[in-house]
Amino acid sequence: MSQPSRCVVIFSRVNGLPVEVRPILIHKGETRSPAYLALNPLGKVPLLEDTAAAASSSSSGPGPAGPAGGSSCLRLPESAAIMGYLADRFPGQVAEHWYPRADKVHRARVEAALHWYQGNIRAGAAKLSFHKVVAKRLGVPSDERVAADALKTLQLALAALQDVWLGGGARRFMTGDRPCAADLLACCELEQLRMLRAAEHGLDMEVILAPYPQVLAWQQRVRDATAPHYAAAHRVLLAAVAKAPPAGGAGGGGGAAQSKL
Amino acid sequence: MSQPSRCVVIFSRVNGLPVEVRPILIHKGETRSPAYLALNPLGKVPLLEDTAAAASSSSSGPGPAGPAGGSSCLRLPESAAIMGYLADRFPGQVAEHWYPRADKVHRARVEAALHWYQGNIRAGAAKLSFHKVVAKRLGVPSDERVAADALKTLQLALAALQDVWLGGGARRFMTGDRPCAADLLACCELEQLRMLRAAEHGLDMEVILAPYPQVLAWQQRVRDATAPHYAAAHRVLLAAVAKAPPAGGAGGGGGAAQSKL
Numbered sequence: 001m002s003q004p005s006r007c008v009v010i011f012s013r014v015n016g017l018p019v020e021v022r023p024i025l026i027h028k029g030e031t032r033s034p035a036y037l038a039l040n041p042l043g044k045v046p047l048l049e050d051t052a053a054a055a056s057s058s059s060s061g062p063g064p065a066g067p068a069g070g071s072s073c074l075r076l077p078e079s080a081a082i083m084g085y086l087a088d089r090f091p092g093q094v095a096e097h098w099y100p101r102a103d104k105v106h107r108a109r110v111e112a113a114l115h116w117y118q119g120n121i122r123a124g125a126a127k128l129s130f131h132k133v134v135a136k137r138l139g140v141p142s143d144e145r146v147a148a149d150a151l152k153t154l155q156l157a158l159a160a161l162q163d164v165w166l167g168g169g170a171r172r173f174m175t176g177d178r179p180c181a182a183d184l185l186a187c188c189e190l191e192q193l194r195m196l197r198a199a200e201h202g203l204d205m206e207v208i209l210a211p212y213p214q215v216l217a218w219q220q221r222v223r224d225a226t227a228p229h230y231a232a233a234h235r236v237l238l239a240a241v242a243k244a245p246p247a248g249g250a251g252g253g254g255g256a257a258q259s260k261l
Numbered sequence: 262m263s264q265p266s267r268c269v270v271i272f273s274r275v276n277g278l279p280v281e282v283r284p285i286l287i288h289k290g291e292t293r294s295p296a297y298l299a300l301n302p303l304g305k306v307p308l309l310e311d312t313a314a315a316a317s318s319s320s321s322g323p324g325p326a327g328p329a330g331g332s333s334c335l336r337l338p339e340s341a342a343i344m345g346y347l348a349d350r351f352p353g354q355v356a357e358h359w360y361p362r363a364d365k366v367h368r369a370r371v372e373a374a375l376h377w378y379q380g381n382i383r384a385g386a387a388k389l390s391f392h393k394v395v396a397k398r399l400g401v402p403s404d405e406r407v408a409a410d411a412l413k414t415l416q417l418a419l420a421a422l423q424d425v426w427l428g429g430g431a432r433r434f435m436t437g438d439r440p441c442a443a444d445l446l447a448c449c450e451l452e453q454l455r456m457l458r459a460a461e462h463g464l465d466m467e468v469i470l471a472p473y474p475q476v477l478a479w480q481q482r483v484r485d486a487t488a489p490h491y492a493a494a495h496r497v498l499l500a501a502v503a504k505a506p507p508a509g510g511a512g513g514g515g516g517a518a519q520s521k522l
Contacts, residue, residue: 062428076373080372100320108349111341115339145406175320
């Protein structure tokens with residue numbers, strides 16, 4: 001159900017990486033369990049464990065230090081950093097366009113796109129989803145005015161995605177002709193907006209994205225470029241969307257009609 | 262006045278990079294001028310122009326494409342990506358600990374810290390500053406409830422910075438014994454909270470950071486590690502803080518007392 005986790009899973013599958021996926025169920029409190037917090041004290045997903053990471057690193061954290069002498073098990077949070085690490089860790093397998101190694105200008109552009117995603121697409125979409133859907137499910141306070149501010153942030157981000165990053169349609173993906181890590185991360189984030197239909201009639205991914213046809217076209221290109229792994233990773237989300245009753249009741253289209261990729 | 266711009270300036274100065282600084286005055290609308298938008302259609306600072314970037318990159322954007330045949334002038338937004346690019350561009354000058362190149366595990370940890378900063382420290386602090394200070398100055402709508410939500414985000418981030426990234430005080434900087442790009446970026450972001458005193462009595466960087474003594478100690482370590490460039494880059498902010506009348510009027514300490522680094 002986690003959008004950045006799906007992204008890392010798809011990235012790993014598309015590039016054929018030997019990554020084993022272990023689901024952590026947020027809604028069952030598993031990100032807050034003592035066992036998980038011992039691995040990732042930030043209490044967030046995804047987390048990459050590399051049990052055979054280079055033991056020579058002079059860095060540490062976050063989280064508890066390894067045994068004296070330095071552990072060779074890396075525990076890395078943050079989806080974007082995980083993808084960059086996997087690209088460096090499996091240089092023979094991760095295609096350059098996903099996260100460039102040799103072309104430093106391209107790498108910088110991918111990283112700019114990733115950071116821009118964090119402060120714009122993610123800042124808007126995740127905050128909107130939290131205050132419209134997640135908070136209510138977790139029984140924590142939510143605020144409609146914060147949700148409205150997040151929607152505004154998201155709409156500005158979608159306009160910039162369409163007009164600037166995609167060059168109004170002149171650029172197929174955010175940094176060139178082939179998809180990169182930022183395309184995938186942004187795309188997975190936007191799919192999560194499907195859950196909004198359970199919170200408010202007339203608010204849905206389709207409704208929010210409709211004014212941005214180049215974003216819709218790009219979204220389909222990302223799905224196509226990562227098939228069949230994209231659909232596989234979104235199966236749980238789509239099932240949840242299909243199960244959730246649409247808010248308001250006046251909506252004609254059922255879950256099934258809305259949950260196709 | 263821009264916190265990520267200050268960060269890039271300090272990063273460049275500390276590492277002795279041949280970076281020429283050109284101020285863009287946000288409050289005079291310069292980030293929205295046609296001339297600036299032609300360089301960076303995102304309308305944000307900082308922007309790095311590298312007029313001698315490798316011309317062989319297969320990537321493009323954001324922004325207008327160069328002349329046919331490919332331009333060798335790179336225009337790169339996003340402070341974190343700029344620092345990563347500068348580290349790759351000037352490998353003989355940027356110290357490894359600031360943005361590692363050889364140690365891929367350390368590089369991944371620095372990038373995790375940078376992305377975490379975006380979604381937590383930045384998401385809280387910049388949103389708070391915007392709704393408390395910036396929006397009022399620009400004459401655009403602000404919302405106290407959005408500011409309250411941002412303050413909560415920031416407080417959770419400061420707790421995680423202290424307890425997880427700094428290991429409750431066991432770790433000197435976010436990824437080890439020496440400062441990295443994320444330490445500097447987060448530190449510059451937090452300084453901006455000084456402007457809050459003009460918006461609301463009792464709300465200030467000192468007040469917000471007081472419950473997190475390990476964050477305060479780390480902040481001082483970052484300043485010390487980057488002296489005298491840190492203070493030089495913050496001169497404009499501190500002058501603005503000193504000039505802005507404290508809100509409420511009941512506050513005893515004047516601007517001068519509060520604007521020491």
